[in-house]
Amino acid sequence: MRSLLIKSPRQLFIAAILFLIVLAVAVFAYQYTWQSPEAIVKINVTNHGVSLPDGFFLYQHLSAEGITIKSITSDSDSLIISFNSIEDSHAAEKVLKRILDNSYRIE
Known part of the structure; x- marks a missing residue:
């Protein structure tokens, strides 16, 4: 063998x-x-003719809720908000759904 x-x-x-x-x-x-x-939230426009929300407006509202933002960047047709943790991204989704109307899709 x-x-x-x-x-x-x-x-x-x-x-x-x-x-x-x-x-x-x-x-x-x-x-x-x-x-x-990834700890991100993506905001898209659902209706034509509606512009993306202002990044500083979003920053103010999320910061007021105690949510720490890593960055806000714009893509061709969306805003991408990055966070340090998944928990912050989930909390931000709830806040954004409350402050933005149905013209925006939040993912």
């Missing part, structure tokens, strides 16, 4: 390469699986 031990330098090299590949796949899978969801 043949031994499963590595007997030549070539076998050692191949085993090392395979180990590194498996390690890289495991690290990628771990990061992908345990990556926390």
Whole structure:
């Protein structure tokens, strides 16, 4: 019966390469699986002719509620508000739904 031990330098090299590949796949899978969801809220306009809300207006209302904002950026047709935590993003969604009318979709 043949031994499963590595007997030549070539076998050692191949085993090392395979180990590194498996390690890289495991690290990628771990990061992908345990990556926390992004703490963002996206505001889109639902009706044509309605402009996006002012970022400073939103900042004032969210700050008054004790919600910490990381950044507010505009995309082509939306505003993206980033937060430090998922809890802040959920709280912000509730506040934004209260202060903005049905012309806006909050995700």
